[in-house]
Amino acid sequence: MCRCRVTSRARQRPWGFRDFVKARGYCSVYLLAVGAPRPIKGGLTDDPQRRLGDFQIAHYRPLGFHQVWWVPGKAIAARLENAFKYYFLPDHIRGEWYNLTGDEAATFVEETIESLG
16 A cells, blocks of 8 residues: 655645746755754755755655745855855754754844845
């Protein structure tokens, strides 16, 4: 017997989402959590839902987004991601995982976005 998880309509992307994002050059910066206060993974992608699926396949605990920000362009998203990695280097665990709470990481990202204008 096959057990399949059916996703709700609210979680599905609208028709043409990827084309819309690509045509306008948007990119997202995300914070991924494992259902506990710590750790947090920060990254960037043009399709957060797909990225979450990629990580969930390889992780034994349920993952979810703490927060996602859409920014105008991959260059700005990369700049945010690099600033995040540099600032939180002492909290680095492995790969893109950091010993931070989602709120600590989100505050930094929001302040960095605000400073960029």
